[in-house]
Amino acid sequence: MPRLDAIDLRILAALQADGRMSTLDVAERVGLSPTPCSRRIRRLEDEGVIEGYAARVSPRALGFSICVMVSVRLARQGPDGHDQFLSAVERLPEVSECLLVTGSIDYLLRIWVRDIEALRAFITEQLQSIPSVAETSTMVILGDGKGQASGLRGGEVRIGRP
Template identity: 45%
Template sequence: MERKLAETAKTPLSAVDRKILGALQEDGRMTIQAIADRVGLSASPCLRRIRQMEQAGIISGYSASVDQKAVGLPVSVFISIKLERQRAAELDAFSAAIDRWPEVMECYLMTGQFDFLLRVVCADLQAYEQFLRERLTQIAGVASIESSFSLGQVKQSRVLPL
């Protein structure tokens, strides 16, 4: 996997490739013909470029954006985690544990005061308390947990500034 990431980083993107990526980021359900029209290509070369970017790992997948409030998960919690030790084994064990939990939407290995930053979604404070007690505090090697609750979302974008 490391080799594939290294290859991806070296893959140059043309102006047309960037336009294709921009179109797909705005609307992943766009037809090939609509993308081709938008970027000034015919459908076959447009599809070929998309397939090449998929194979290179530049396009990593397609998904639907779901409103978390609309599906009953209105609470977002940002959790800063400090481990007792920052050895590879402890970092890997923590990563493996949280990878199994669907409530964890994002997890970042950090520099600075904390080792990890998580974004967790849940239905309410009781559900968060249950997550905290039954999952997060059960991981060996966690030295501290700090939770910050989101009052509202100011901006969310999945569109990279290409």
């Protein structure tokens, strides 16, 4: 595990706030000159602390107005059931997150859709048609716990294939 000092943490915070920030701006923000700041950023990238840079795309701007969490319980608990499920989910662009969890369910999915009809079609025609899926339960996201309505901030939608 990489050792991070206070300056590394400030660099990470600055880049999380704005991944397009120039090295000069990051250096000014954290109190370093540009060359050592650049070296630290490169080290954080090389050590895998910084995994990459990406644009956050607004789901609402793309017409995705409904975000739901779907819990999934698999019919087959062995590796084959999990592999079959994960392979199928990878091909579903509506799925923005797929989390393996403990408890009475196996997976928790974050799904973005345009409307209720699209949600119905996704669940009944795509998700529940995966042979290893035994049961699903859907929860509509009404807000993010910080006073924001669903889809107004945060979240992620997949555009095309990575």
